[in-house]
Amino acid sequence: MAELTATRTRPETPPVMPPRGRRRLSDSDSFLAWIFLLPSVVYIIGLVALPFGLAIAFALSDVSAGDPSYDWAGLDAFRRAFDDPVFWQSLGNTFIFTLVSMVLIVVLGKVLANILVADFRGKWVVRFLVLLPWTTPVALSSVSWLWLLDSIFSPIDWALRNLGLIEANMYWLGKPDLAMASVIAVHVWRLTPLAAVIMMAGLVSIPKDVDEAARVDGAGFWRRMFEITVPLTLPVMAVAALFGAVLTFTDMAVVYVLTRGGPTNSTQVLASWAYIRGIEGGDVAQGAAIALFLFPLLLAAAVLILRAVRRMEVR
Amino acid sequence: MAVVSVRNLRKDFDGGAVHAIDGVDLETEEGEYLVLLGPSGCGKTTLLRTIAGLEEPTEGEVLIGGHVVNGLPPRARQIAMVFQSYALYPHKTVFANIVFPLKAERLDKAERDRKAQWAAELLGIGHLLDRKPRQLSGGERQRVALARALVREPQVFLLDEPLSNLDAKLRASARDELKAFQERVPRTTIYVTHDQVEAMGLGDRIAVMSAGKLRQLGPPVQIYDDPADTFVATFIGSPPMNLVPRDGVLVGFRPEHLLPVEVVPEAGRTTMPFIVDRMEYLSGDRHVYGRVTGIGEETRVIARLPSTVETPISGGETHDFAVAPGRLRFFSAETGVRTDPVRLGD
Numbered sequence: 001m002a003e004l005t006a007t008r009t010r011p012e013t014p015p016v017m018p019p020r021g022r023r024r025l026s027d028s029d030s031f032l033a034w035i036f037l038l039p040s041v042v043y044i045i046g047l048v049a050l051p052f053g054l055a056i057a058f059a060l061s062d063v064s065a066g067d068p069s070y071d072w073a074g075l076d077a078f079r080r081a082f083d084d085p086v087f088w089q090s091l092g093n094t095f096i097f098t099l100v101s102m103v104l105i106v107v108l109g110k111v112l113a114n115i116l117v118a119d120f121r122g123k124w125v126v127r128f129l130v131l132l133p134w135t136t137p138v139a140l141s142s143v144s145w146l147w148l149l150d151s152i153f154s155p156i157d158w159a160l161r162n163l164g165l166i167e168a169n170m171y172w173l174g175k176p177d178l179a180m181a182s183v184i185a186v187h188v189w190r191l192t193p194l195a196a197v198i199m200m201a202g203l204v205s206i207p208k209d210v211d212e213a214a215r216v217d218g219a220g221f222w223r224r225m226f227e228i229t230v231p232l233t234l235p236v237m238a239v240a241a242l243f244g245a246v247l248t249f250t251d252m253a254v255v256y257v258l259t260r261g262g263p264t265n266s267t268q269v270l271a272s273w274a275y276i277r278g279i280e281g282g283d284v285a286q287g288a289a290i291a292l293f294l295f296p297l298l299l300a301a302a303v304l305i306l307r308a309v310r311r312m313e314v315r
Numbered sequence: 316m317a318v319v320s321v322r323n324l325r326k327d328f329d330g331g332a333v334h335a336i337d338g339v340d341l342e343t344e345e346g347e348y349l350v351l352l353g354p355s356g357c358g359k360t361t362l363l364r365t366i367a368g369l370e371e372p373t374e375g376e377v378l379i380g381g382h383v384v385n386g387l388p389p390r391a392r393q394i395a396m397v398f399q400s401y402a403l404y405p406h407k408t409v410f411a412n413i414v415f416p417l418k419a420e421r422l423d424k425a426e427r428d429r430k431a432q433w434a435a436e437l438l439g440i441g442h443l444l445d446r447k448p449r450q451l452s453g454g455e456r457q458r459v460a461l462a463r464a465l466v467r468e469p470q471v472f473l474l475d476e477p478l479s480n481l482d483a484k485l486r487a488s489a490r491d492e493l494k495a496f497q498e499r500v501p502r503t504t505i506y507v508t509h510d511q512v513e514a515m516g517l518g519d520r521i522a523v524m525s526a527g528k529l530r531q532l533g534p535p536v537q538i539y540d541d542p543a544d545t546f547v548a549t550f551i552g553s554p555p556m557n558l559v560p561r562d563g564v565l566v567g568f569r570p571e572h573l574l575p576v577e578v579v580p581e582a583g584r585t586t587m588p589f590i591v592d593r594m595e596y597l598s599g600d601r602h603v604y605g606r607v608t609g610i611g612e613e614t615r616v617i618a619r620l621p622s623t624v625e626t627p628i629s630g631g632e633t634h635d636f637a638v639a640p641g642r643l644r645f646f647s648a649e650t651g652v653r654t655d656p657v658r659l660g661d
Contacts, residue, residue: 207400207402209398209399209400209402210402210403210404210405212369212389212396212398212402213396213398213402213403213404214404214415215368215369215388215389215390216367216368216369216389216390216394216395216396217390217395217415217416217419217463217467218389218390218416218419218420218467219390219415219419220390220419223418223419227404227415228404231406232405232406
């Protein structure tokens with residue numbers, strides 16, 4: 001306190017120095033902005049814009065594996081695609097798979113997110129196990145599911161048989177309905193962890209006070225869940241749902257590895273059908289035309305995701 | 316029968332490494348405003364949360380309305396709590412916020428609306444019912460939080476620093492409103508704060524806490540005038556009580572009782588030379604900083620002279636100051652606890 005007395009002397013102020021050094025290039029915001037943005041701009045142009053332009057160009061041509069020269073063919077490829085009933089079946093399947101998976105992913109993701117935020121012994125092990133399906137490459141996990149669902153040696157069938165729940169093998173991938181269910185199950189299995197992690201971020205962002213206030217106000221688990229947690233995390237859940245939808249909608253690996261679209265195209269989706277037509281069948285133009293049908297829905301999903309994110313920022 | 320009482324309450328965190336509450340016994344009186352006061356980290360909020368049922372005590376009992384409520388969830392305890400942040404539901408309108416506890420009670424709609432209207436009118440927020448919390452000012456949010464607590468007609472209100480989110484000017488008027496609210500709805504209230512001005516202004520009784528222990532429980536006048544130990548003596552009052560060491564005791568006196576000798580009646584006063592260092596002029600009062608000798612070791616003390624005392628004083632001088640009889644307090648230098656008066660004989 002002694003140094004605060006009114007009679008203290010002020011220390012000598014240092015002499016004023018002229019500014020040193022010059023403005024450097026790294027002081028310029030506009031230059032830095034360009035430098036930092038450039039890699040992602042190059043990436044987006046090279047790996048998104050160019051292939052997209054190519055797909056449109058191919059779809060309007062008659063390019064095929066046998067005759068790779070580019071000739072303008074108008075909407076011929078689209079006409080050929082539309083004339084094939086398999087295209088319509090694939091389109092329908094794509095929507096069924098996407099919608100059913102999305103609903104299951106959101107519901108199970110929410111349950112899993114609740115488990116992930118809960119505090120209990122050994123939660124690290126549980127978190128690690130939960131995230132495994134998401135970190136495994138799709139092709140690898142699809143192959144292991146192919147074994148799990150094998151028509152003769154399926155361990156799932158073996159377990160069900162030994163439990164006395166079934167008499168004979170189920171032929172998971174051999175019957176149309178079961179094959180569809182299997183494909184959906186694998187999608188849900190691999191995407192639920194992603195949705196859970198996204199929703200966990202949402203759950204964590206709810207102020208602790210608000211949840212405690214609801215507890216004091218007399219709300220039980222379900223009321224808190226549906227009146228507080230879900231409304232407050234709705235934008236985050238929307239993002240999780242849309243990511244799930246986009247990743248199911250565009251995926252061909254699961255269908256291709258498990259069923260190749262069979263039996264009799266009952267699990268065929270746009271992505272796999274585009275691949276089968278365009279690459280395996282050699283009709284590049286038709287493959288591109290089919291693949292372009294993914295675009296409108298992806299566009300809508302992208303718009304919705306951006307909107308949901310905006311809503312989160314506003315709140 | 317006490318509305319709330321806690322018996323030998325302990326709460327440990329981190330597996331016993333931290334004693335947030337370290338053996339507290341406390342009982343509210345019917346309809347009183349009990350303020351839990353203490354520095355941050357003293358355990359007052361933990362105590363409130365334990366009463367609310369948001370924390371489970373490590374040891375001891377919490378009783379509400381004469382029943383042990385240990386293990387009961389908050390909703391079964393007939394309490395209402397106002398949080399420091401108010402914790403309004405951001406996605407719900409003011410009206411939906413207020414009826415939420417009633418919906419949880421499964422009250423029918425007509426009754427819900429009636430009660431919500433009543434609470435909103437009582438707190439003067441009837442015109443805000445369609446707004447969302449983010450469209451409200453801090454003071455309005457506080458009133459919504461109070462209305463939400465009120466509709467439950469709880470046995471006890473628990474308020475956790477409800478004024479600390481408001482700016483200084485609003486705080487004074489909100490404190491006023493809280494007092495008025497208490498008069499209209501006389502119900503046992505436990506109020507947590509670290510602000511002694513709030514505590515002194517609002518509390519019927521104040522429970523001063525430090526390091527998880529209850530230091531003193533009593534009405535504001537008693538807490539201020541007769542502190543139980545040096546912690547209470549120095550925590551309450553601004554500037555705090557002066558403590559002068561002398562032969563194993565601490566002689567304490569409030570800054571406003573240390574006055575120039577000529578304004579203190581002669582009979583029984585304790586005189587001491589005061590070496591003045593400097594002076595501050597604060598809202599009409601003069602705060603004089605310096606050292607006193609004569610009654611014990613030379614010690615830095617502060618004197619607060621009201622504007623009615625016009626004795627000229629300036630830094631560097633030595634003045635005779637005095638404390639009126641009955642204004643000295645004595646504490647054990649070892650434990651800090653109040654002891655019997657000692658003759659200072661000068």
